[in-house]
Amino acid sequence: MTEETLPTKPTFAQGLAASLPIVMGYLPIAFSFGVAATRAGFSATEAFALSLIIYAGASQFLALALLSSGAPVLVAAFTLIAMNLRHVLYGPALMREAGDRASTRHAWAWAWGLTDEVFGQALGALARGQRFSEAWMFGLGLGAYAAWVLGTVAGAVAGGSALEGWPALSAGLGFMLPALFLALLLSILSRRQLPVIAVAGLVTVAGTLAISATSGILLGMLAGAAAGLVRR
Amino acid sequence: MNWDLLTVAVLAGAANWAFRALPVITRSDRMAAGGWLERFLSATGPAAIATLFVAAILPAxxxxxxxxxxxxxxxxxxxxxxxxxxxxxxxxxxxxxxxxxxxxxxx
Missing domain, CATH: 1.10.286 (GTP Cyclohydrolase I; Chain A, domain 1)
Structure with a gap:
Protein backbone atom coordinates (compact mmCIF):
# COMPACT_ATOMS: atom_id res chain seq x y z
CA MET A 1 0.00 0.00 0.00
CA THR A 2 1.37 3.47 -0.81
CA GLU A 3 1.31 6.37 1.65
CA GLU A 4 -1.57 8.02 -0.29
CA THR A 5 -3.88 5.03 -0.07
CA LEU A 6 -3.29 4.36 3.63
CA PRO A 7 -6.22 5.11 5.95
CA THR A 8 -5.76 8.19 8.17
CA LYS A 9 -4.09 7.78 11.55
CA PRO A 10 -6.61 7.30 14.36
CA THR A 11 -6.76 10.09 16.95
CA PHE A 12 -6.54 10.28 20.74
CA ALA A 13 -10.35 10.70 20.95
CA GLN A 14 -10.88 7.61 18.81
CA GLY A 15 -8.54 5.69 21.12
CA LEU A 16 -10.52 6.90 24.11
CA ALA A 17 -13.76 5.74 22.42
CA ALA A 18 -12.17 2.36 21.64
CA SER A 19 -11.41 1.95 25.35
CA LEU A 20 -15.15 1.81 26.16
CA PRO A 21 -15.46 -2.00 26.22
CA ILE A 22 -12.36 -2.19 28.43
CA VAL A 23 -13.75 0.54 30.70
CA MET A 24 -16.97 -1.47 31.12
CA GLY A 25 -14.94 -4.59 31.85
CA TYR A 26 -12.54 -2.87 34.26
CA LEU A 27 -15.01 -0.88 36.37
CA PRO A 28 -16.64 -3.90 38.08
CA ILE A 29 -13.33 -5.70 38.59
CA ALA A 30 -11.59 -2.60 39.94
CA PHE A 31 -14.63 -2.01 42.14
CA SER A 32 -14.29 -5.58 43.48
CA PHE A 33 -10.59 -4.90 44.10
CA GLY A 34 -11.42 -1.77 46.10
CA VAL A 35 -13.94 -3.74 48.14
CA ALA A 36 -11.45 -6.60 48.71
CA ALA A 37 -8.73 -4.15 49.77
CA THR A 38 -10.90 -2.54 52.44
CA ARG A 39 -12.03 -6.00 53.61
CA ALA A 40 -8.35 -7.00 53.94
CA GLY A 41 -7.82 -4.02 56.23
CA PHE A 42 -6.28 -1.50 53.83
CA SER A 43 -7.45 2.10 53.56
CA ALA A 44 -9.04 3.64 50.46
CA THR A 45 -5.81 5.60 49.89
CA GLU A 46 -3.75 2.40 49.98
CA ALA A 47 -6.11 0.66 47.55
CA PHE A 48 -5.86 3.71 45.26
CA ALA A 49 -2.03 3.62 45.50
CA LEU A 50 -1.92 -0.09 44.55
CA SER A 51 -4.08 0.47 41.45
CA LEU A 52 -2.23 3.64 40.46
CA ILE A 53 1.29 2.23 40.89
CA ILE A 54 0.97 -1.49 40.02
CA TYR A 55 -1.93 -1.36 37.50
CA ALA A 56 -2.22 -5.12 36.92
CA GLY A 57 -5.47 -6.74 38.03
CA ALA A 58 -4.77 -10.28 39.15
CA SER A 59 -1.44 -9.45 40.74
CA GLN A 60 -3.07 -6.70 42.83
CA PHE A 61 -5.48 -9.23 44.34
CA LEU A 62 -2.45 -11.40 45.09
CA ALA A 63 -0.70 -8.38 46.62
CA LEU A 64 -3.58 -8.04 49.10
CA ALA A 65 -3.24 -11.69 50.12
CA LEU A 66 0.56 -11.49 50.43
CA LEU A 67 0.64 -8.20 52.33
CA SER A 68 -2.19 -9.06 54.71
CA SER A 69 -0.59 -12.44 55.48
CA GLY A 70 2.66 -10.73 56.42
CA ALA A 71 4.82 -12.10 53.58
CA PRO A 72 8.31 -10.50 53.42
CA VAL A 73 8.36 -7.39 51.20
CA LEU A 74 10.88 -8.74 48.67
CA VAL A 75 9.11 -12.12 48.39
CA ALA A 76 5.81 -10.33 47.75
CA ALA A 77 7.37 -7.98 45.19
CA PHE A 78 9.14 -10.74 43.24
CA THR A 79 5.99 -12.90 43.22
CA LEU A 80 4.07 -10.03 41.63
CA ILE A 81 6.89 -9.32 39.17
CA ALA A 82 7.01 -12.98 38.07
CA MET A 83 3.25 -12.96 37.61
CA ASN A 84 3.43 -10.10 35.09
CA LEU A 85 6.38 -11.41 33.08
CA ARG A 86 4.03 -12.22 30.17
CA HIS A 87 3.72 -8.49 29.43
CA VAL A 88 7.23 -8.61 27.93
CA LEU A 89 5.73 -10.31 24.87
CA TYR A 90 3.03 -7.70 24.20
CA GLY A 91 5.14 -4.74 23.01
CA PRO A 92 7.13 -6.65 20.34
CA ALA A 93 3.99 -8.48 19.10
CA LEU A 94 2.08 -5.17 18.82
CA MET A 95 4.92 -3.26 17.14
CA ARG A 96 5.41 -6.06 14.64
CA GLU A 97 1.79 -5.55 13.55
CA ALA A 98 2.22 -1.76 13.67
CA GLY A 99 4.99 -1.91 11.08
CA ASP A 100 8.57 -0.79 10.81
CA ARG A 101 7.76 2.91 10.41
CA ALA A 102 5.51 3.19 13.46
CA SER A 103 6.67 5.89 15.87
CA THR A 104 7.63 4.98 19.44
CA ARG A 105 8.66 8.50 20.54
CA HIS A 106 6.11 8.60 23.35
CA ALA A 107 6.10 4.87 24.12
CA TRP A 108 7.55 5.55 27.58
CA ALA A 109 4.12 6.98 28.46
CA TRP A 110 1.52 4.99 26.47
CA ALA A 111 3.20 1.59 26.81
CA TRP A 112 2.61 1.75 30.59
CA GLY A 113 -1.03 1.10 29.73
CA LEU A 114 -0.28 -2.06 27.73
CA THR A 115 -2.35 -4.43 29.86
CA ASP A 116 -3.83 -7.74 28.62
CA GLU A 117 -7.05 -6.07 27.48
CA VAL A 118 -5.43 -2.95 25.96
CA PHE A 119 -3.01 -5.16 24.05
CA GLY A 120 -5.88 -7.36 22.82
CA GLN A 121 -7.98 -4.39 21.74
CA ALA A 122 -5.04 -2.69 19.95
CA LEU A 123 -4.00 -5.89 18.19
CA GLY A 124 -7.60 -6.52 17.11
CA ALA A 125 -7.84 -3.00 15.65
CA LEU A 126 -4.57 -3.41 13.71
CA ALA A 127 -5.70 -6.84 12.45
CA ARG A 128 -8.89 -5.22 11.13
CA GLY A 129 -6.79 -2.82 9.06
CA GLN A 130 -6.56 0.24 11.32
CA ARG A 131 -3.29 2.21 11.21
CA PHE A 132 -1.09 2.46 14.28
CA SER A 133 -0.83 5.81 16.05
CA GLU A 134 0.67 6.73 19.40
CA ALA A 135 -2.19 9.17 20.05
CA TRP A 136 -4.76 6.37 19.64
CA MET A 137 -2.73 4.08 21.90
CA PHE A 138 -2.56 6.84 24.50
CA GLY A 139 -6.35 7.39 24.37
CA LEU A 140 -7.03 3.66 24.60
CA GLY A 141 -4.65 3.22 27.52
CA LEU A 142 -5.77 6.32 29.40
CA GLY A 143 -9.47 5.35 29.29
CA ALA A 144 -8.66 1.91 30.66
CA TYR A 145 -6.25 3.25 33.32
CA ALA A 146 -8.74 5.88 34.52
CA ALA A 147 -11.49 3.24 34.77
CA TRP A 148 -9.20 0.97 36.77
CA VAL A 149 -8.16 3.65 39.26
CA LEU A 150 -11.62 5.25 39.61
CA GLY A 151 -13.31 1.84 39.95
CA THR A 152 -10.88 0.96 42.75
CA VAL A 153 -11.62 4.18 44.62
CA ALA A 154 -15.40 3.67 44.21
CA GLY A 155 -15.16 0.11 45.55
CA ALA A 156 -12.95 1.10 48.47
CA VAL A 157 -15.29 3.95 49.44
CA ALA A 158 -18.52 1.94 48.93
CA GLY A 159 -17.26 -0.95 51.08
CA GLY A 160 -18.07 -4.63 51.21
CA SER A 161 -21.86 -4.82 50.86
CA ALA A 162 -22.26 -2.66 47.74
CA LEU A 163 -23.27 -5.38 45.26
CA GLU A 164 -24.60 -8.00 47.67
CA GLY A 165 -28.26 -7.19 46.97
CA TRP A 166 -27.77 -7.42 43.16
CA PRO A 167 -26.50 -10.95 42.35
CA ALA A 168 -27.65 -10.90 38.69
CA LEU A 169 -26.00 -7.51 38.06
CA SER A 170 -22.87 -8.68 39.84
CA ALA A 171 -22.82 -11.90 37.72
CA GLY A 172 -23.34 -9.99 34.45
CA LEU A 173 -20.57 -7.53 35.31
CA GLY A 174 -18.30 -10.44 36.22
CA PHE A 175 -18.79 -11.92 32.75
CA MET A 176 -17.63 -8.73 30.98
CA LEU A 177 -13.97 -9.74 30.68
CA PRO A 178 -14.48 -13.34 29.49
CA ALA A 179 -16.98 -11.91 26.96
CA LEU A 180 -14.47 -9.25 25.86
CA PHE A 181 -11.68 -11.79 25.38
CA LEU A 182 -13.99 -14.10 23.41
CA ALA A 183 -15.13 -11.23 21.17
CA LEU A 184 -11.48 -10.16 20.63
CA LEU A 185 -10.56 -13.76 19.82
CA LEU A 186 -13.35 -13.90 17.22
CA SER A 187 -12.15 -10.59 15.73
CA ILE A 188 -8.64 -11.94 15.03
CA LEU A 189 -9.67 -15.50 14.17
CA SER A 190 -8.24 -16.89 10.94
CA ARG A 191 -7.62 -20.41 9.64
CA ARG A 192 -3.84 -19.79 9.77
CA GLN A 193 -3.99 -18.96 13.50
CA LEU A 194 -6.22 -21.89 14.51
CA PRO A 195 -3.35 -24.23 15.55
CA VAL A 196 -1.80 -21.40 17.61
CA ILE A 197 -5.13 -20.71 19.35
CA ALA A 198 -5.83 -24.42 19.98
CA VAL A 199 -2.36 -25.09 21.43
CA ALA A 200 -2.51 -21.96 23.61
CA GLY A 201 -5.96 -22.91 24.95
CA LEU A 202 -5.10 -26.54 25.68
CA VAL A 203 -1.77 -25.74 27.38
CA THR A 204 -3.46 -23.04 29.49
CA VAL A 205 -5.99 -25.60 30.76
CA ALA A 206 -3.28 -28.22 31.42
CA GLY A 207 -0.92 -25.71 33.11
CA THR A 208 -3.71 -24.26 35.27
CA LEU A 209 -4.89 -27.69 36.42
CA ALA A 210 -1.39 -29.10 36.94
CA ILE A 211 0.44 -26.09 38.43
CA SER A 212 -1.41 -22.78 38.91
CA ALA A 213 -3.46 -20.20 37.02
CA THR A 214 -0.44 -17.89 36.61
CA SER A 215 1.73 -20.71 35.24
CA GLY A 216 -1.12 -21.80 32.96
CA ILE A 217 -1.31 -18.32 31.42
CA LEU A 218 2.45 -17.99 30.86
CA LEU A 219 2.85 -21.55 29.53
CA GLY A 220 -0.23 -21.21 27.29
CA MET A 221 1.10 -18.02 25.67
CA LEU A 222 4.59 -19.46 25.16
CA ALA A 223 3.28 -22.78 23.78
CA GLY A 224 0.85 -21.01 21.42
CA ALA A 225 3.57 -18.65 20.18
CA ALA A 226 5.92 -21.63 19.75
CA ALA A 227 3.22 -23.37 17.67
CA GLY A 228 3.51 -20.38 15.32
CA LEU A 229 7.09 -21.47 14.53
CA VAL A 230 5.86 -24.56 12.68
CA ARG A 231 5.99 -23.75 8.96
CA ARG A 232 2.82 -24.60 7.07
CA MET B 1 0.29 4.80 54.49
CA ASN B 2 1.74 1.31 54.97
CA TRP B 3 5.42 1.50 53.86
CA ASP B 4 5.66 -2.23 53.10
CA LEU B 5 2.70 -1.87 50.76
CA LEU B 6 4.25 1.16 49.07
CA THR B 7 7.60 -0.62 48.60
CA VAL B 8 5.93 -3.68 47.05
CA ALA B 9 3.78 -1.46 44.83
CA VAL B 10 6.76 0.60 43.58
CA LEU B 11 8.91 -2.49 42.85
CA ALA B 12 6.07 -4.32 41.06
CA GLY B 13 4.98 -1.14 39.24
CA ALA B 14 8.54 -0.39 38.05
CA ALA B 15 8.85 -3.95 36.73
CA ASN B 16 5.48 -3.65 34.98
CA TRP B 17 6.58 -0.45 33.27
CA ALA B 18 9.84 -2.10 32.19
CA PHE B 19 8.03 -5.22 30.87
CA ARG B 20 5.51 -3.15 28.92
CA ALA B 21 7.54 -0.17 27.69
CA LEU B 22 11.18 -1.24 27.22
CA PRO B 23 10.52 -3.79 24.43
CA VAL B 24 8.55 -1.08 22.55
CA ILE B 25 11.14 1.69 23.13
CA THR B 26 14.00 -0.54 21.97
CA ARG B 27 11.86 -1.91 19.06
CA SER B 28 13.00 -5.40 20.00
CA ASP B 29 10.70 -6.78 17.27
CA ARG B 30 13.08 -5.33 14.61
CA MET B 31 15.87 -7.57 15.81
CA ALA B 32 13.56 -10.46 14.96
CA ALA B 33 12.84 -9.49 11.35
CA GLY B 34 12.69 -12.40 8.93
CA GLY B 35 13.68 -15.13 11.36
CA TRP B 36 12.07 -17.62 13.70
CA LEU B 37 11.58 -14.90 16.29
CA GLU B 38 9.36 -12.98 13.88
CA ARG B 39 7.07 -16.01 13.48
CA PHE B 40 7.09 -16.47 17.25
CA LEU B 41 6.07 -12.83 17.79
CA SER B 42 3.36 -12.86 15.15
CA ALA B 43 1.78 -15.86 16.88
CA THR B 44 2.11 -14.26 20.32
CA GLY B 45 -0.97 -12.02 19.89
CA PRO B 46 -3.50 -14.74 19.01
CA ALA B 47 -1.88 -17.06 21.57
CA ALA B 48 -2.16 -14.40 24.29
CA ILE B 49 -5.80 -13.60 23.57
CA ALA B 50 -6.73 -17.31 23.44
CA THR B 51 -4.89 -17.89 26.72
CA LEU B 52 -6.57 -14.96 28.44
CA PHE B 53 -10.03 -16.10 27.32
CA VAL B 54 -9.42 -19.65 28.58
CA ALA B 55 -7.99 -18.35 31.87
CA ALA B 56 -11.00 -16.03 32.33
CA ILE B 57 -13.65 -18.67 31.55
CA LEU B 58 -11.99 -21.63 33.32
CA PRO B 59 -12.97 -20.69 36.91
CA ALA B 60 -16.63 -20.41 35.79
Whole structure:
Protein backbone atom coordinates (compact mmCIF):
# COMPACT_ATOMS: atom_id res chain seq x y z
CA MET A 1 0.00 0.00 0.00
CA THR A 2 1.37 3.47 -0.81
CA GLU A 3 1.31 6.37 1.65
CA GLU A 4 -1.57 8.02 -0.29
CA THR A 5 -3.88 5.03 -0.07
CA LEU A 6 -3.29 4.36 3.63
CA PRO A 7 -6.22 5.11 5.95
CA THR A 8 -5.76 8.19 8.17
CA LYS A 9 -4.09 7.78 11.55
CA PRO A 10 -6.61 7.30 14.36
CA THR A 11 -6.76 10.09 16.95
CA PHE A 12 -6.54 10.28 20.74
CA ALA A 13 -10.35 10.70 20.95
CA GLN A 14 -10.88 7.61 18.81
CA GLY A 15 -8.54 5.69 21.12
CA LEU A 16 -10.52 6.90 24.11
CA ALA A 17 -13.76 5.74 22.42
CA ALA A 18 -12.17 2.36 21.64
CA SER A 19 -11.41 1.95 25.35
CA LEU A 20 -15.15 1.81 26.16
CA PRO A 21 -15.46 -2.00 26.22
CA ILE A 22 -12.36 -2.19 28.43
CA VAL A 23 -13.75 0.54 30.70
CA MET A 24 -16.97 -1.47 31.12
CA GLY A 25 -14.94 -4.59 31.85
CA TYR A 26 -12.54 -2.87 34.26
CA LEU A 27 -15.01 -0.88 36.37
CA PRO A 28 -16.64 -3.90 38.08
CA ILE A 29 -13.33 -5.70 38.59
CA ALA A 30 -11.59 -2.60 39.94
CA PHE A 31 -14.63 -2.01 42.14
CA SER A 32 -14.29 -5.58 43.48
CA PHE A 33 -10.59 -4.90 44.10
CA GLY A 34 -11.42 -1.77 46.10
CA VAL A 35 -13.94 -3.74 48.14
CA ALA A 36 -11.45 -6.60 48.71
CA ALA A 37 -8.73 -4.15 49.77
CA THR A 38 -10.90 -2.54 52.44
CA ARG A 39 -12.03 -6.00 53.61
CA ALA A 40 -8.35 -7.00 53.94
CA GLY A 41 -7.82 -4.02 56.23
CA PHE A 42 -6.28 -1.50 53.83
CA SER A 43 -7.45 2.10 53.56
CA ALA A 44 -9.04 3.64 50.46
CA THR A 45 -5.81 5.60 49.89
CA GLU A 46 -3.75 2.40 49.98
CA ALA A 47 -6.11 0.66 47.55
CA PHE A 48 -5.86 3.71 45.26
CA ALA A 49 -2.03 3.62 45.50
CA LEU A 50 -1.92 -0.09 44.55
CA SER A 51 -4.08 0.47 41.45
CA LEU A 52 -2.23 3.64 40.46
CA ILE A 53 1.29 2.23 40.89
CA ILE A 54 0.97 -1.49 40.02
CA TYR A 55 -1.93 -1.36 37.50
CA ALA A 56 -2.22 -5.12 36.92
CA GLY A 57 -5.47 -6.74 38.03
CA ALA A 58 -4.77 -10.28 39.15
CA SER A 59 -1.44 -9.45 40.74
CA GLN A 60 -3.07 -6.70 42.83
CA PHE A 61 -5.48 -9.23 44.34
CA LEU A 62 -2.45 -11.40 45.09
CA ALA A 63 -0.70 -8.38 46.62
CA LEU A 64 -3.58 -8.04 49.10
CA ALA A 65 -3.24 -11.69 50.12
CA LEU A 66 0.56 -11.49 50.43
CA LEU A 67 0.64 -8.20 52.33
CA SER A 68 -2.19 -9.06 54.71
CA SER A 69 -0.59 -12.44 55.48
CA GLY A 70 2.66 -10.73 56.42
CA ALA A 71 4.82 -12.10 53.58
CA PRO A 72 8.31 -10.50 53.42
CA VAL A 73 8.36 -7.39 51.20
CA LEU A 74 10.88 -8.74 48.67
CA VAL A 75 9.11 -12.12 48.39
CA ALA A 76 5.81 -10.33 47.75
CA ALA A 77 7.37 -7.98 45.19
CA PHE A 78 9.14 -10.74 43.24
CA THR A 79 5.99 -12.90 43.22
CA LEU A 80 4.07 -10.03 41.63
CA ILE A 81 6.89 -9.32 39.17
CA ALA A 82 7.01 -12.98 38.07
CA MET A 83 3.25 -12.96 37.61
CA ASN A 84 3.43 -10.10 35.09
CA LEU A 85 6.38 -11.41 33.08
CA ARG A 86 4.03 -12.22 30.17
CA HIS A 87 3.72 -8.49 29.43
CA VAL A 88 7.23 -8.61 27.93
CA LEU A 89 5.73 -10.31 24.87
CA TYR A 90 3.03 -7.70 24.20
CA GLY A 91 5.14 -4.74 23.01
CA PRO A 92 7.13 -6.65 20.34
CA ALA A 93 3.99 -8.48 19.10
CA LEU A 94 2.08 -5.17 18.82
CA MET A 95 4.92 -3.26 17.14
CA ARG A 96 5.41 -6.06 14.64
CA GLU A 97 1.79 -5.55 13.55
CA ALA A 98 2.22 -1.76 13.67
CA GLY A 99 4.99 -1.91 11.08
CA ASP A 100 8.57 -0.79 10.81
CA ARG A 101 7.76 2.91 10.41
CA ALA A 102 5.51 3.19 13.46
CA SER A 103 6.67 5.89 15.87
CA THR A 104 7.63 4.98 19.44
CA ARG A 105 8.66 8.50 20.54
CA HIS A 106 6.11 8.60 23.35
CA ALA A 107 6.10 4.87 24.12
CA TRP A 108 7.55 5.55 27.58
CA ALA A 109 4.12 6.98 28.46
CA TRP A 110 1.52 4.99 26.47
CA ALA A 111 3.20 1.59 26.81
CA TRP A 112 2.61 1.75 30.59
CA GLY A 113 -1.03 1.10 29.73
CA LEU A 114 -0.28 -2.06 27.73
CA THR A 115 -2.35 -4.43 29.86
CA ASP A 116 -3.83 -7.74 28.62
CA GLU A 117 -7.05 -6.07 27.48
CA VAL A 118 -5.43 -2.95 25.96
CA PHE A 119 -3.01 -5.16 24.05
CA GLY A 120 -5.88 -7.36 22.82
CA GLN A 121 -7.98 -4.39 21.74
CA ALA A 122 -5.04 -2.69 19.95
CA LEU A 123 -4.00 -5.89 18.19
CA GLY A 124 -7.60 -6.52 17.11
CA ALA A 125 -7.84 -3.00 15.65
CA LEU A 126 -4.57 -3.41 13.71
CA ALA A 127 -5.70 -6.84 12.45
CA ARG A 128 -8.89 -5.22 11.13
CA GLY A 129 -6.79 -2.82 9.06
CA GLN A 130 -6.56 0.24 11.32
CA ARG A 131 -3.29 2.21 11.21
CA PHE A 132 -1.09 2.46 14.28
CA SER A 133 -0.83 5.81 16.05
CA GLU A 134 0.67 6.73 19.40
CA ALA A 135 -2.19 9.17 20.05
CA TRP A 136 -4.76 6.37 19.64
CA MET A 137 -2.73 4.08 21.90
CA PHE A 138 -2.56 6.84 24.50
CA GLY A 139 -6.35 7.39 24.37
CA LEU A 140 -7.03 3.66 24.60
CA GLY A 141 -4.65 3.22 27.52
CA LEU A 142 -5.77 6.32 29.40
CA GLY A 143 -9.47 5.35 29.29
CA ALA A 144 -8.66 1.91 30.66
CA TYR A 145 -6.25 3.25 33.32
CA ALA A 146 -8.74 5.88 34.52
CA ALA A 147 -11.49 3.24 34.77
CA TRP A 148 -9.20 0.97 36.77
CA VAL A 149 -8.16 3.65 39.26
CA LEU A 150 -11.62 5.25 39.61
CA GLY A 151 -13.31 1.84 39.95
CA THR A 152 -10.88 0.96 42.75
CA VAL A 153 -11.62 4.18 44.62
CA ALA A 154 -15.40 3.67 44.21
CA GLY A 155 -15.16 0.11 45.55
CA ALA A 156 -12.95 1.10 48.47
CA VAL A 157 -15.29 3.95 49.44
CA ALA A 158 -18.52 1.94 48.93
CA GLY A 159 -17.26 -0.95 51.08
CA GLY A 160 -18.07 -4.63 51.21
CA SER A 161 -21.86 -4.82 50.86
CA ALA A 162 -22.26 -2.66 47.74
CA LEU A 163 -23.27 -5.38 45.26
CA GLU A 164 -24.60 -8.00 47.67
CA GLY A 165 -28.26 -7.19 46.97
CA TRP A 166 -27.77 -7.42 43.16
CA PRO A 167 -26.50 -10.95 42.35
CA ALA A 168 -27.65 -10.90 38.69
CA LEU A 169 -26.00 -7.51 38.06
CA SER A 170 -22.87 -8.68 39.84
CA ALA A 171 -22.82 -11.90 37.72
CA GLY A 172 -23.34 -9.99 34.45
CA LEU A 173 -20.57 -7.53 35.31
CA GLY A 174 -18.30 -10.44 36.22
CA PHE A 175 -18.79 -11.92 32.75
CA MET A 176 -17.63 -8.73 30.98
CA LEU A 177 -13.97 -9.74 30.68
CA PRO A 178 -14.48 -13.34 29.49
CA ALA A 179 -16.98 -11.91 26.96
CA LEU A 180 -14.47 -9.25 25.86
CA PHE A 181 -11.68 -11.79 25.38
CA LEU A 182 -13.99 -14.10 23.41
CA ALA A 183 -15.13 -11.23 21.17
CA LEU A 184 -11.48 -10.16 20.63
CA LEU A 185 -10.56 -13.76 19.82
CA LEU A 186 -13.35 -13.90 17.22
CA SER A 187 -12.15 -10.59 15.73
CA ILE A 188 -8.64 -11.94 15.03
CA LEU A 189 -9.67 -15.50 14.17
CA SER A 190 -8.24 -16.89 10.94
CA ARG A 191 -7.62 -20.41 9.64
CA ARG A 192 -3.84 -19.79 9.77
CA GLN A 193 -3.99 -18.96 13.50
CA LEU A 194 -6.22 -21.89 14.51
CA PRO A 195 -3.35 -24.23 15.55
CA VAL A 196 -1.80 -21.40 17.61
CA ILE A 197 -5.13 -20.71 19.35
CA ALA A 198 -5.83 -24.42 19.98
CA VAL A 199 -2.36 -25.09 21.43
CA ALA A 200 -2.51 -21.96 23.61
CA GLY A 201 -5.96 -22.91 24.95
CA LEU A 202 -5.10 -26.54 25.68
CA VAL A 203 -1.77 -25.74 27.38
CA THR A 204 -3.46 -23.04 29.49
CA VAL A 205 -5.99 -25.60 30.76
CA ALA A 206 -3.28 -28.22 31.42
CA GLY A 207 -0.92 -25.71 33.11
CA THR A 208 -3.71 -24.26 35.27
CA LEU A 209 -4.89 -27.69 36.42
CA ALA A 210 -1.39 -29.10 36.94
CA ILE A 211 0.44 -26.09 38.43
CA SER A 212 -1.41 -22.78 38.91
CA ALA A 213 -3.46 -20.20 37.02
CA THR A 214 -0.44 -17.89 36.61
CA SER A 215 1.73 -20.71 35.24
CA GLY A 216 -1.12 -21.80 32.96
CA ILE A 217 -1.31 -18.32 31.42
CA LEU A 218 2.45 -17.99 30.86
CA LEU A 219 2.85 -21.55 29.53
CA GLY A 220 -0.23 -21.21 27.29
CA MET A 221 1.10 -18.02 25.67
CA LEU A 222 4.59 -19.46 25.16
CA ALA A 223 3.28 -22.78 23.78
CA GLY A 224 0.85 -21.01 21.42
CA ALA A 225 3.57 -18.65 20.18
CA ALA A 226 5.92 -21.63 19.75
CA ALA A 227 3.22 -23.37 17.67
CA GLY A 228 3.51 -20.38 15.32
CA LEU A 229 7.09 -21.47 14.53
CA VAL A 230 5.86 -24.56 12.68
CA ARG A 231 5.99 -23.75 8.96
CA ARG A 232 2.82 -24.60 7.07
CA MET B 1 0.29 4.80 54.49
CA ASN B 2 1.74 1.31 54.97
CA TRP B 3 5.42 1.50 53.86
CA ASP B 4 5.66 -2.23 53.10
CA LEU B 5 2.70 -1.87 50.76
CA LEU B 6 4.25 1.16 49.07
CA THR B 7 7.60 -0.62 48.60
CA VAL B 8 5.93 -3.68 47.05
CA ALA B 9 3.78 -1.46 44.83
CA VAL B 10 6.76 0.60 43.58
CA LEU B 11 8.91 -2.49 42.85
CA ALA B 12 6.07 -4.32 41.06
CA GLY B 13 4.98 -1.14 39.24
CA ALA B 14 8.54 -0.39 38.05
CA ALA B 15 8.85 -3.95 36.73
CA ASN B 16 5.48 -3.65 34.98
CA TRP B 17 6.58 -0.45 33.27
CA ALA B 18 9.84 -2.10 32.19
CA PHE B 19 8.03 -5.22 30.87
CA ARG B 20 5.51 -3.15 28.92
CA ALA B 21 7.54 -0.17 27.69
CA LEU B 22 11.18 -1.24 27.22
CA PRO B 23 10.52 -3.79 24.43
CA VAL B 24 8.55 -1.08 22.55
CA ILE B 25 11.14 1.69 23.13
CA THR B 26 14.00 -0.54 21.97
CA ARG B 27 11.86 -1.91 19.06
CA SER B 28 13.00 -5.40 20.00
CA ASP B 29 10.70 -6.78 17.27
CA ARG B 30 13.08 -5.33 14.61
CA MET B 31 15.87 -7.57 15.81
CA ALA B 32 13.56 -10.46 14.96
CA ALA B 33 12.84 -9.49 11.35
CA GLY B 34 12.69 -12.40 8.93
CA GLY B 35 13.68 -15.13 11.36
CA TRP B 36 12.07 -17.62 13.70
CA LEU B 37 11.58 -14.90 16.29
CA GLU B 38 9.36 -12.98 13.88
CA ARG B 39 7.07 -16.01 13.48
CA PHE B 40 7.09 -16.47 17.25
CA LEU B 41 6.07 -12.83 17.79
CA SER B 42 3.36 -12.86 15.15
CA ALA B 43 1.78 -15.86 16.88
CA THR B 44 2.11 -14.26 20.32
CA GLY B 45 -0.97 -12.02 19.89
CA PRO B 46 -3.50 -14.74 19.01
CA ALA B 47 -1.88 -17.06 21.57
CA ALA B 48 -2.16 -14.40 24.29
CA ILE B 49 -5.80 -13.60 23.57
CA ALA B 50 -6.73 -17.31 23.44
CA THR B 51 -4.89 -17.89 26.72
CA LEU B 52 -6.57 -14.96 28.44
CA PHE B 53 -10.03 -16.10 27.32
CA VAL B 54 -9.42 -19.65 28.58
CA ALA B 55 -7.99 -18.35 31.87
CA ALA B 56 -11.00 -16.03 32.33
CA ILE B 57 -13.65 -18.67 31.55
CA LEU B 58 -11.99 -21.63 33.32
CA PRO B 59 -12.97 -20.69 36.91
CA ALA B 60 -16.63 -20.41 35.79
CA UNK B 61 -16.76 -23.97 34.42
CA UNK B 62 -18.47 -26.36 36.80
CA UNK B 63 -20.35 -29.68 36.54
CA UNK B 64 -23.30 -27.94 38.28
CA UNK B 65 -25.61 -27.32 35.27
CA UNK B 66 -27.50 -24.56 37.08
CA UNK B 67 -24.29 -22.60 37.69
CA UNK B 68 -22.97 -23.38 34.21
CA UNK B 69 -26.12 -22.31 32.32
CA UNK B 70 -25.45 -18.51 32.51
CA UNK B 71 -21.89 -19.09 31.21
CA UNK B 72 -23.22 -21.07 28.23
CA UNK B 73 -25.96 -18.51 27.54
CA UNK B 74 -23.46 -15.64 27.78
CA UNK B 75 -20.95 -17.39 25.50
CA UNK B 76 -23.64 -18.16 22.89
CA UNK B 77 -24.77 -14.52 23.01
CA UNK B 78 -21.20 -13.33 22.28
CA UNK B 79 -20.86 -15.80 19.38
CA UNK B 80 -24.31 -14.92 17.97
CA UNK B 81 -23.91 -11.16 18.18
CA UNK B 82 -20.40 -11.26 16.74
CA UNK B 83 -21.57 -13.43 13.82
CA UNK B 84 -24.47 -11.05 13.17
CA UNK B 85 -22.83 -7.63 13.66
CA UNK B 86 -19.01 -8.16 13.67
CA UNK B 87 -18.76 -5.78 16.63
CA UNK B 88 -16.53 -6.50 19.64
CA UNK B 89 -18.40 -3.98 21.83
CA UNK B 90 -21.91 -5.27 21.01
CA UNK B 91 -20.83 -8.90 21.37
CA UNK B 92 -19.30 -8.21 24.79
CA UNK B 93 -22.36 -6.30 26.00
CA UNK B 94 -24.74 -9.00 24.72
CA UNK B 95 -22.71 -11.67 26.55
CA UNK B 96 -22.76 -9.77 29.85
CA UNK B 97 -26.50 -8.95 29.60
CA UNK B 98 -27.40 -12.55 28.64
CA UNK B 99 -25.26 -13.89 31.50
CA UNK B 100 -26.90 -11.51 34.00
CA UNK B 101 -30.43 -12.30 32.75
CA UNK B 102 -29.79 -16.05 32.89
CA UNK B 103 -28.50 -15.70 36.47
CA UNK B 104 -31.62 -13.69 37.38
CA UNK B 105 -33.99 -16.15 35.64
CA UNK B 106 -32.45 -19.14 37.41
CA UNK B 107 -32.71 -17.29 40.71
Missing amino acids: LTPDVRALAPVIVGTLAVLGLYAARRSVVLAMLAGAVAHGLATWALG
